[in-house]
Amino acid sequence: MSVAKAVRAALALGLAVPMLTACFEEPSPLDAVRDFLVGWQRGDYAGAARRADGDPAVVRQALEDVGVQLDAASFRFSLKGVKRDGDSAKAEYHAEVDLGENNPLWEYDSTLPLHRVDGQWKIQWSPSVIHPELHAGERFAVDVEPLARQPILDRANESLQDETIRYVAGVYPDKIADKAALCEQLSQVTGFAEDRLLSRIQSSPPQSFVPLATFGGKTFGQVRDKLKAITGISIRTDSLPVAPKSPKDIVGRVAAITPEAEQQLGGPQRAGDTVGRDGLQKAYQDQLTGSTETKVVILDSSGKQVKELKAWPGRANTSVRTTIDSGLQAAGDSAVTASQQVALVALQASTGEIRAVSTQGMNQQKDALAGKFPAGTTFSIIATDALLKSGFDPKQKVPCSADRSVAGARFQHVGYTGGATPSFAADFAHGCVTALASLARRVSGDAVVASAEKYGIGSPWELPLASFSGSRPKPASDAATAKLIAGQSVRVSPLSMALVAGAVKSGTWRPPVLVTSPSSPDPTAEVAPAAPPAPVPLDPTVVEQIRTLMRAGVTSGSARAAAAPGDPVYGVAAGIGYVVKKQRRDLSWFVGWQGDIAVAVLAESTDASAAATVAGRFFRAAGLKKP
Incomplete structure (x- = not known):
């Protein structure tokens, strides 16, 4: 060399x-x-x-x-x-x-x-x-132009945020006599690193306003007097679309940059000076803020720009378009207000697009999308798919007893018993758990698991937010198969059950969709997210029989409270008790649809019809009538 x-x-x-x-x-x-x-x-x-x-x-x-x-x-x-x-x-x-x-x-x-x-x-x-x-007499400077944070939109391109006031503390560098002293005082108030604040000031054009810290209204009220006591600090106000509308947990919250976020994001300023704390605001942080436009310039001794050496336009920021229907969201919100603990998910059966996520006393993301709850006898929809494929006739008489043991597993049913031996169709309509469990020897556990897979339970679909598609064990005995058919060993989310209802309505299971633009939560990612699973066509003959059974659930069964004007309502209701962290919880389910809108409702209640009542309120508020 x-x-x-x-x-x-x-x-x-x-x-x-x-x-x-x-x-x-x-x-x-x-x-x-x-x-x-x-x-x-x-x-x-x-x-x-x-x-x-x-x-x-x-x-x-x-x-x-x-x-x-x-x-x-x-x-x-x-x-x-x-x-x-x-x-x-x-x-x-x-x-x-x-x-x-x-x-x-x-x-x-x-x-x-x-x-x-x-x-x-x-x-x-x-x-x-x-x-x-x-x-001679010239110096460098870095001129940055942050981009305003873009909104998250509903399916009609209307913002899912309200405008809110943010307070921006900044300086004009050429008006500061002692920059180091100012940064020391500001660091004590905000927690931002003193050297980073000073570097930001010294690298900026002297006559430009340099934002250094942004505050929400509550925080600003706490530090207002301390900020005003710092000589050279100027306060500006910005109105940004960051206050989330419903569904708030899904849209997510936005916070001003904190010292902790500064360390993660690099520097006391970031495009828009805001960071998503949760929900879609966090998942699409880069998409909503883009990257700052940056220029390296030369200034003369008066601070006037004499030459631009290099400019980077930055990555454009764009809005995020969701599938939320604000009208249906409002209907869902009104339907859940009378309950203490309830989650409702509504989606379009023909597309899998999520239209509304409403909760009361629960979290829209952690519970409605990602919750893990026993399905109870709403799982009878899937169990019936397997039974019908095995040749079972729903007109067959199946006793509905108050108590029954299957291969050592005990099942209890409260309420309806059907008097004279009822048909399976009547048992289905009333969610009779003992009748369903008794059929464990009429269908193999593998066949039930195969049907569950076709209805997306445990399917590897993904959303930009945490979600749960369900889990089902592979039964190794008649007792385990009975628990599976009865929905006791299955874990599902309201979202996964809404997809089941949509599959019966449309004849095809489809993965859920929450965001239509962009296609990836991180547009800068080198590795694209996995493609969603393909839709799964269901057996049309079997599906038509299940529809008939679910219609009876509303006309004469335990889901009668879900009935509403307009298109016929189809559905099943169920109540189930289970123990979590040594405490018993009683849940009520409704799974069904009206028109092209499939719904799953989960309520914490000892009243098995509580969820159906919420569903009925939703259908009536939504006005899902025949065209």
């Missing part, structure tokens, strides 16, 4: 080359170039200054100021070549300036003129050594 290549490789790796001078019989311009660039790169400004012919204090300060003016995380240099002509020489180098996390890499080429001074090679000092466009 040649000496020039060795120097270039060493500089590119940020390594000094102390022994290279041994390769020369007399001082070489490479020595000066090496010491100057490596010293500058490592922050040894005094060492770099000794290799220049200017006043060492002036050179040292100039090199140090460059890092401050650019708020640079690092400099890296590589030597492109050196040409010598007697007592003069010129070195060409390539610079890479890291402008900090979430900011671009600035690259440029420049030259170092050299000459001999008393037998030693020296850099001929001038500001153009730093950059060919930089002249």
